[in-house]
Amino acid sequence: xxxxxxxxxxxxxxxxxxxxxxxxxxxxxxxxxxxxxxxxxxxxxxxxxxxxxxxxxxxxxxxxxxxxxxxxxxxxxxxxxxxxxxxxxxxxxxxxxxxxxxxxxxxxxxxxxxxxxxxxxxxxxxxxxxxxxxxxxxxxxxxxxxxxxxxxxxxxxxxxxxxxxxxxxxxxxxxxxxxxxxxxxxxxxxxxxxxxxxxxxxxxxxxxxxxxxxxxxxxxxxxxxxxxxxxxxxxxxxxxxxxxxxxxxxxxxxxxxxxxxxxxxxxx
Numbered sequence: 001x002x003x004x005x006x007x008x009x010x011x012x013x014x015x016x017x018x019x020x021x022x023x024x025x026x027x028x029x030x031x032x033x034x035x036x037x038x039x040x041x042x043x044x045x046x047x048x049x050x051x052x053x054x055x056x057x058x059x060x061x062x063x064x065x066x067x068x069x070x071x072x073x074x075x076x077x078x079x080x081x082x083x084x085x086x087x088x089x090x091x092x093x094x095x096x097x098x099x100x101x102x103x104x105x106x107x108x109x110x111x112x113x114x115x116x117x118x119x120x121x122x123x124x125x126x127x128x129x130x131x132x133x134x135x136x137x138x139x140x141x142x143x144x145x146x147x148x149x150x151x152x153x154x155x156x157x158x159x160x161x162x163x164x165x166x167x168x169x170x171x172x173x174x175x176x177x178x179x180x181x182x183x184x185x186x187x188x189x190x191x192x193x194x195x196x197x198x199x200x201x202x203x204x205x206x207x208x209x210x211x212x213x214x215x216x217x218x219x220x221x222x223x224x225x226x227x228x229x230x231x232x233x234x235x236x237x238x239x240x241x242x243x244x245x246x247x248x249x250x251x252x253x254x255x256x257x258x259x260x261x262x263x264x265x266x267x268x
Contacts (some may be wrong), residue, residue, distance in 0.1 A: 032099035033067040033123075037108040037216070039139040039207045040116050045082040046109065049091070050075050058082045062207060062216055064106075072101035077118075079109055092116055104220065106203065110139045110163065121165040123220040124201050132173045132196035136204050137165040143210040146188060151177045159183065165203075173198035180206060180213070189213050199223035 036048055038059045048056035048065075056065050059082075075098075078091035095118045099105055104123040111117050119139065127133040136148050138160040149155035156178075157166045178191040189206070196202065201221040208214050 030072055030101045031069045032072050032101060033104040034070050034097070034099060035065050035067045035104075035106055035218075037064040037106060037205065037218075038062065039108045039110045039119075039205065039216075040113055041141070041208045041212075043081075043092075043109065043113045043116060046092075047080045047082050047084065047086075049078045049080070049086055052076070052086070052088060054086065062214075064216070064218060067104060070099060072099055074098045077107070079116075093118065106137075106165075106218075106220075108137070108139055108205070111141045115141075119163050119165070121203075123203065124168050125221045127199060127201050127221065127223065128170055129223075130173070130198050131170045132198060133168045133170050133201040134196060134204065135166045135168045135202070136160055136206065138162050139205050139207045140210055140213055143188070143206065143213060145183065146180050146206070147183055148178060148180050148204075151179045151187075151190065151192070168201070171196060173200075180215075189215070191215065197222075 036056055036059065038046060038061050041061060043061065045058045045060045046056075047054060048059065050070070055068075059065065074096050077095055077097050078086075078088075079093040080086065080091045092113070093109060093116050097105075097107060097118075097120065104125055106121045106123055108119040108121075109116055110119045119137070121137065124133060124135075134156070136157050138146060139162070141162060143162065145159050145161045147155040147159065148157045156169050156171075160166055173196055176194045176196065178194045179187050180189040180191065181187045188210075200219060200223070203218045203220050205216045205218070206213060207216055
């Protein structure tokens with residue numbers, strides 16, 4: 001797998017392009033927001049092409065792109081193993097993704113590599129003032145149907161099967177001792193101390209194989225002035241949905257570490 005060392009000037013150019021894209025989308029109000037999640041446990045890092053353009057580079061398993069601004073309409077999305085030369089229609093995964101202006105979407109590359117597929121969910125960008133909102137996505141390809149609920153208590157979500165993304169549930173902001181369990185009550189994964197902040201919308205995705213089940217918690221929406229940060233699940237800090245400022249800080253860190261960078265480009 002290739003390593004890309006980036007200079008400060010290249011990193012800042014990427015960031016300024018992202019800022020410009022975001023500003024233009026905000027000004028015109030005709031765009032959608034899309035984030036990509038790599039949820040295929042045995043797939044290598046991937047490159048994602050949108051309408052033939054390299055948009056996300058070397059995305060590893062369990063990583064999300066953060067929300068990207070794209071024009072409304074239909075877009076050809078193809079996924080290749082990282083470093084593979086692009087050839088239209090030759091990706092391991094291809095789909096025509098239709099997005100509507102003013103809406104947000106999560107596009108997950110899910111299932112095992114031999115059966116990899118897109119799971120697309122529309123994300124919520126609103127929540128009742130003073131409340132939190134949460135949903136669960138089942139992206140573990142060999143796990144049975146599961147419930148998610150309070151440890152030893154009622155289920156918030158019942159019978160979620162592979163590829164299902166539940167409806168959102170509004171709850172009071174608080175710390176919850178949650179668990180993923182089988183319908184018979186057998187615990188699969190404890191999620192003690194899950195903190196849900198007011199005026200914030202979350203998606204929690206169960207990923208990996210059943211013997212290594214884990215969660216990725218993402219923020220779908222955060223009202224102005226609401227607390228920053230992801231829900232703590234007792235498994236450490238989950239992968240964060242990246243805001244523009246996190247991208248700036250992350251890019252500067254990557255420059256200092258000479259690590260990997262994602263190159264994000266969209267055609268207006």
